[in-house]
Amino acid sequence: MAARSEALAKLTRPKLHGALPRPRLFALLDEAVAARPIVWVSAPPGAGKSTLVAGWLEARGRRHLWVQMDAGDAVPATFAHYLRLAVQPFVRRRARAPALFPPQPQQPLESFARAFFRDLFALLPAGCVLVLDNFQDVHGSAEQRAALALGLDEVPEGRTVLVVSRSEPPPEFARLAAAQRIARLDAAALRCTDAEAEAILAAGGASAAQIERI
Secondary structure, three states: OHHHHHHOHHHOOOOOOOOOOOHHHHHHHHHHHHHOOEEEEEOOOOOOHHHHHHHHHHHHOOOEEEEEOOHHHHOHHHHHHHHHHHHHHHOOOOOOOOOOOOOOOOOOHHHHHHHHHHHHHHHOOOOOEEEEEOHHHOOOOHHHHHHHHHHHOOOOOOOEEEEEEOOOOOHHHHHHHHOOOEEEEOHHHHOOOHHHHHHHHHHOOOOHHHHHHO
16 A cells, blocks of 8 residues: 555645755744644745755655645545545554545534544654645535644644645634744745755856846
């Protein structure tokens, strides 16, 4: 089962091809992760959100689960299925895996979400990170977003959820924000400084004269 989950592109961290490390942003992520159980990284397309998070995980040697979210994850059973696959490498003998989403739920979605995430986080070792990438692609209902927010309220100390999205946290996450459970890195934080921009251009082969002209 572990091999299957690692082979799925949906559950695989993006490859880093010559990405320039950004120590300033890595330090900001360090601070955010130390301060809050949920870190929300939001910026427009092309801002380098996923590359930043993948580079930080690699640089810090963090064990993690990476889920590339898409429209199909608006179906709770589908989302739960892939999370169960993603967590398989962490399931030890006799450990209790998160519950399957029943075909005909006998309990409210919010209750299922709380129990599911409680079981999932119990399997993860200290320092482990769950990354939900492309969160903006999931167009679920307000009820589903509220249930997910309740599930993420179960993140225990020493574990982190990193949400990567083009959009801000939805209204259903307001209670988490008010309780200071969410740290934010936005487009302003991700914007390159002059020194970072020069380093990226130089790494791409630009000459000193070209960099000066740009």
